[in-house]
Amino acid sequence: MVVLGLGPSGRALASRLARRGLEVVACDPAPDRRWTPTYAAWADELPSWLEPGAVSTRFRPRVRTRTERVLEREYVVLSTARLQDSLRLDGVTVLAQRAVSATAERVRLADGTELRARYVLDARGASLDPARAQQTAVGVVVSRASAERVLGGSWLMDWRPDHGAAPGAPASFLYAVALDEQDTLLEETCLVGRPALGMRELRQRLETRLAGRGIVLSGYERVEHVRFSVEPEPGADEPGGPVAFGARGGLMHPATGYSVAVSLREAETVATAVAAGGDPRRALWPAPARAARRLRQAGLRTLLSLSPAGTVAFFEAFFDLPVELQRGYLSERADPARTLRAMATMAGRLPLPLTGVAVRSTLVELASSAARPGR
Numbered sequence: 001m002v003v004l005g006l007g008p009s010g011r012a013l014a015s016r017l018a019r020r021g022l023e024v025v026a027c028d029p030a031p032d033r034r035w036t037p038t039y040a041a042w043a044d045e046l047p048s049w050l051e052p053g054a055v056s057t058r059f060r061p062r063v064r065t066r067t068e069r070v071l072e073r074e075y076v077v078l079s080t081a082r083l084q085d086s087l088r089l090d091g092v093t094v095l096a097q098r099a100v101s102a103t104a105e106r107v108r109l110a111d112g113t114e115l116r117a118r119y120v121l122d123a124r125g126a127s128l129d130p131a132r133a134q135q136t137a138v139g140v141v142v143s144r145a146s147a148e149r150v151l152g153g154s155w156l157m158d159w160r161p162d163h164g165a166a167p168g169a170p171a172s173f174l175y176a177v178a179l180d181e182q183d184t185l186l187e188e189t190c191l192v193g194r195p196a197l198g199m200r201e202l203r204q205r206l207e208t209r210l211a212g213r214g215i216v217l218s219g220y221e222r223v224e225h226v227r228f229s230v231e232p233e234p235g236a237d238e239p240g241g242p243v244a245f246g247a248r249g250g251l252m253h254p255a256t257g258y259s260v261a262v263s264l265r266e267a268e269t270v271a272t273a274v275a276a277g278g279d280p281r282r283a284l285w286p287a288p289a290r291a292a293r294r295l296r297q298a299g300l301r302t303l304l305s306l307s308p309a310g311t312v313a314f315f316e317a318f319f320d321l322p323v324e325l326q327r328g329y330l331s332e333r334a335d336p337a338r339t340l341r342a343m344a345t346m347a348g349r350l351p352l353p354l355t356g357v358a359v360r361s362t363l364v365e366l367a368s369s370a371a372r373p374g375r
Helices: 008-019 080-086 144-150 199-212 261-277 280-284 287-304 308-320 323-331 334-350 352-371
Strands: 002-004 026-027 041-042 053-061 062-064 068-070 076-077 092-096 099-102 106-109 114-116 121-123 134-143 153-156 173-176 185-193 220-229
Touching: 008 026, 008 080, 008 092, 008 153, 008 261, 041 173, 041 261, 041 323, 053 173, 053 261, 062 352, 068 092, 068 334, 076 080, 076 173, 076 280, 080 134, 092 280, 144 323, 185 199, 185 287, 261 280, 287 334, 287 352, 323 334
Parallel strands: 002 026, 002 121, 026 092, 062 153
Antiparallel strands: 041 076, 053 076, 062 068, 099 106, 106 114, 134 185, 134 220, 153 173, 173 185
């Protein structure tokens, strides 16, 4: 097996394949580079094999739309360093090389080396393209004690409009999570946009929001910048190409930007299939998973169509759903029936104009998807 890319999805894939006794070559231009982003997930999304030490904090976060509530579902922030170290590459041949071309069974590296494999698995992430929807965010790390004194704890989404942007400007929210016993990440986030909000705008919003709540930044805080596509790489499913995995292959939830937990889980799915002589592409994308992906893509289309006020109303209705329906939409990637039930229940609770947006978006997306080859 050849795995391209050693971010969280690629490293998990190489690690689980090697544990099955398969011969694995992993290619990455900087395989020893330490990861720096913050990764988080719902606790029930994580695979059972993940080492407990990879989890740094656990809590039930709050959300604020037009009202405030505590979510009845445990959320975790991962220790980036311990996660990386736990995905061991014992038995994996690691090449510090960039792939310049790849097919289903061959890879050509920048130094001219050509590799042949039973399967080539591409986990290099999705490229940034302004034509595809992106998520952006700017965050600062402050002391946990000072953040909790002002904010009262962790927030998954705080949509209050105290960020100083003009009325009618694209929406953003505050994401505030404890990283460990000492530190908290405070992040101004544009959930999805085409184009998404820029870093300068997000930084200004963050500073305005925090200052209004009594947190004045010194300018010396550790800063985190986030920008990634929430849609997969175009052509990733084309016949004859490598098996796309992780964000590159559509494992990212297009309406939330979460991909790490599902990539960890599905790494084992791929390893199990390959070890048994099966097709990893079929294992990753059975018909129910493809159907659920189309429905999730409709959810993204809805979010991109909403006004700022409509976005807040949308999440007010979403977090009013029973937790099982929330979980079905956010985490059950191969259960289209539950995904559709969550969407239908939501549509019935939204204000009538927003229901129309959601229904039209779903119909347009399903029609568009049906017209694409191979769908």
